[in-house]
Amino acid sequence: MKLPELRDVEDAYERIKPFVHQTPVLSSTNINNIAGCELHFKCENFQKVGAFKYRGATNAVLSLSEADRRKGVATHSSGNHAAALALAAKNNGVKAHIVMPNNAPEIKKKAVAGYGAEITFCEPTLKARESTLAQVIDTTGAVMVHPYNQWEVVCGQGTAALELLQQVENLNTVMTPVGGGGLLSGSATYIKGVSSSIKVVAAEPMMANDAWKSFKSGVFQPVVNPDTIADGLCTSLGDLTFEIIKNKVDDILVVSEAGIREAMRMIWERMKIIIEPSSAVPLAAVLENRDHFKGQSVGIILTGGNVDLGNLPF
Amino acid sequence: MKLPELRDVEDAYERIKPFVHQTPVLSSTNINNIAGCELHFKCENFQKVGAFKYRGATNAVLSLSEADRRKGVATHSSGNHAAALALAAKNNGVKAHIVMPNNAPEIKKKAVAGYGAEITFCEPTLKARESTLAQVIDTTGAVMVHPYNQWEVVCGQGTAALELLQQVENLNTVMTPVGGGGLLSGSATYIKGVSSSIKVVAAEPMMANDAWKSFKSGVFQPVVNPDTIADGLCTSLGDLTFEIIKNKVDDILVVSEAGIREAMRMIWERMKIIIEPSSAVPLAAVLENRDHFKGQSVGIILTGGNVDLGNLPF
Numbered sequence: 317m318k319l320p321e322l323r324d325v326e327d328a329y330e331r332i333k334p335f336v337h338q339t340p341v342l343s344s345t346n347i348n349n350i351a352g353c354e355l356h357f358k359c360e361n362f363q364k365v366g367a368f369k370y371r372g373a374t375n376a377v378l379s380l381s382e383a384d385r386r387k388g389v390a391t392h393s394s395g396n397h398a399a400a401l402a403l404a405a406k407n408n409g410v411k412a413h414i415v416m417p418n419n420a421p422e423i424k425k426k427a428v429a430g431y432g433a434e435i436t437f438c439e440p441t442l443k444a445r446e447s448t449l450a451q452v453i454d455t456t457g458a459v460m461v462h463p464y465n466q467w468e469v470v471c472g473q474g475t476a477a478l479e480l481l482q483q484v485e486n487l488n489t490v491m492t493p494v495g496g497g498g499l500l501s502g503s504a505t506y507i508k509g510v511s512s513s514i515k516v517v518a519a520e521p522m523m524a525n526d527a528w529k530s531f532k533s534g535v536f537q538p539v540v541n542p543d544t545i546a547d548g549l550c551t552s553l554g555d556l557t558f559e560i561i562k563n564k565v566d567d568i569l570v571v572s573e574a575g576i577r578e579a580m581r582m583i584w585e586r587m588k589i590i591i592e593p594s595s596a597v598p599l600a601a602v603l604e605n606r607d608h609f610k611g612q613s614v615g616i617i618l619t620g621g622n623v624d625l626g627n628l629p630f
Numbered sequence: 631m632k633l634p635e636l637r638d639v640e641d642a643y644e645r646i647k648p649f650v651h652q653t654p655v656l657s658s659t660n661i662n663n664i665a666g667c668e669l670h671f672k673c674e675n676f677q678k679v680g681a682f683k684y685r686g687a688t689n690a691v692l693s694l695s696e697a698d699r700r701k702g703v704a705t706h707s708s709g710n711h712a713a714a715l716a717l718a719a720k721n722n723g724v725k726a727h728i729v730m731p732n733n734a735p736e737i738k739k740k741a742v743a744g745y746g747a748e749i750t751f752c753e754p755t756l757k758a759r760e761s762t763l764a765q766v767i768d769t770t771g772a773v774m775v776h777p778y779n780q781w782e783v784v785c786g787q788g789t790a791a792l793e794l795l796q797q798v799e800n801l802n803t804v805m806t807p808v809g810g811g812g813l814l815s816g817s818a819t820y821i822k823g824v825s826s827s828i829k830v831v832a833a834e835p836m837m838a839n840d841a842w843k844s845f846k847s848g849v850f851q852p853v854v855n856p857d858t859i860a861d862g863l864c865t866s867l868g869d870l871t872f873e874i875i876k877n878k879v880d881d882i883l884v885v886s887e888a889g890i891r892e893a894m895r896m897i898w899e900r901m902k903i904i905i906e907p908s909s910a911v912p913l914a915a916v917l918e919n920r921d922h923f924k925g926q927s928v929g930i931i932l933t934g935g936n937v938d939l940g941n942l943p944f
Contacts, residue, residue, distance in 0.1 A: 625898060625944060
């Protein structure tokens with residue numbers, strides 16, 4: 317399988333740069349003291365639509381041929397990818413068709429509708445989502461944009477790591493959470509292209525540890541009954557993302573639910589920023605493996621900040 | 631009464647610069663669209679101890695004579711000023727004596743103790759706080775650092791506006807909330823020293839509108855039974871801060887509790903940052919006076935981010 321390279325992430329960045337926020341990198345003396353290492357948090361929770369997903373979606377939309385632009389884009393998602401694709405399409409004058417499960421949170425339905433996307437509701441099963449999406453594509457001719465298992469999406473997500481390395485020098489390790497693997501594989505593509513000495517380490521909830529199992533065994537393992545507050549990480553890897561992860565990622569660490577909750581609260585309380593549970597998973601991994609990271613300079617990509625303020629896990 | 635001038639804030643900045651965070655200025659396209667103007671939020675919620683108060687406290691500590699340094703500093707406070715003075719003293723090798731009401735939240739007692747301050751608890755009345763502080767000063771010889779009504783504190787707080795004007799060009803208006811008036815009078819001192827054409831506008835909860843009454847009548851009015859979620863704004867002006875505000879502030883706007891709650895939630899949800907209710911008061915004033923601010927470029931100082939996550943107002 318042909319894998320994207322450094323140059324492809326750089327090209328994606330040139331393409332999307334005018335459309336994305338260059339998000340800040342924040343750190344906290346307090347958390348550094350607790351963790352025993354130097355942590356640099358890349359704040360993709362401040363990205364448009366509140367998540368790094370806007371990068372990949374924008375790169376996918378900007379990579380369309382003129383003919384495909386006229387047909388529009390389509391996906392199924394109840395989360396950040398739906399909002400990201402809807403806004404990326406809107407900002408580029410392209411029609412977006414989003415299939416959403418009818419039990420998706422009202423606030424997400426509203427956000428996607430607010431970005432002018434055409435929403436088709438379906439039963440909340442993967443089968444219904446996929447068949448409804450197939451129908452929509454059949455009718456409209458729209459181009460499918462996968463939430464992670466797609467070349468342009470992977471390269472777009474990798475631009476977060478590109479900016480991070482521009483913003484912070486001499487990182488020993490870069491960490492991301494892993495769900496479908498788009499951010500992780502894009503980051504690894506860029507980082508290993510720049511320097512083989514920077515470690516790329518993912519973190520995953522123990523209660524949704526399919527990527528860890530796949531990585532350790534070398535054989536794809538689907539996620540089975542994930543039960544984690546890190547609701548953005550309940551998806552399985554794709555064949556493209558798994559191939560990149562196998563080749564370019566140094567390690568995957570699994571963390572407890574209590575660890576995720578503690579790390580999330582620590583970032584809220586000490587850094588005064590709002591992150592979703594998935595974003596807290598790498599810090600949880602650092603705190604549960606302090607000896608491993610001791611004295612290092614570690615970059616962590618905070619993936620998003622979309623939480624229901626009426627339903628916090630603490 | 632001699633009032634501080636531009637130069638005094640600039641001197642304070644030279645003094646405290648190595649000790650404070652240069653906090654970022656964030657903005658949100660989303661909120662700009664809702665407000666109908668361009669808003670630039672100066673994030674003092676990211677300041678050390680989570681509040682702008684660290685600026686004034688640091689300037690006060692760094693302005694001590696050698697003899698006074700040896701005696702230490704003292705104040706009474708249950709809030710951000712206590713933590714700010716404790717940390718500013720600690721970071722400069724000076725002893726801090728803090729009088730706290732015995733009903734102060736556990737988390738604030740712990741923070742102040744964690745910064746190595748000597749805490750004396752007293753009954754939760756202003757009288758008990760003042761008499762206990764007098765005793766502490768009598769015994770220790772420590773130098774009182776007032777939370778707002780003091781030259782060095784006012785000049786230190788004014789450095790937030792100084793940074794804001796360095797970070798954003800061509801502001802029409804700068805807004806702060808007003809409680810005791812330290813931040814407002816420091817900001818006005820700096821801004822009017824730079825340019826008389828930049829408006830300085832304060833915002834205050836209608837349910838604690840003593841500064842508005844004092845400003846409009848020209849006669850000092852103490853706060854009476856304040857009842858607002860903006861708990862940092864329940865104090866009266868001091869004679870120094872009132873004199874500066876009378877001379878240099880363009881207007882004070884009052885806002886409803888519902889407006890504060892709405893503005894706070896808007897900043898949390900759209901900007902993904904944690905602010906305390908007091909910080910939301912200026913945005914509430916903009917939203918309740920859209921016509922007045924229409925098309926302007928407005929700087930807003932977000933004062934702090936210390937909230938009890940278990941007890942949110944939404």
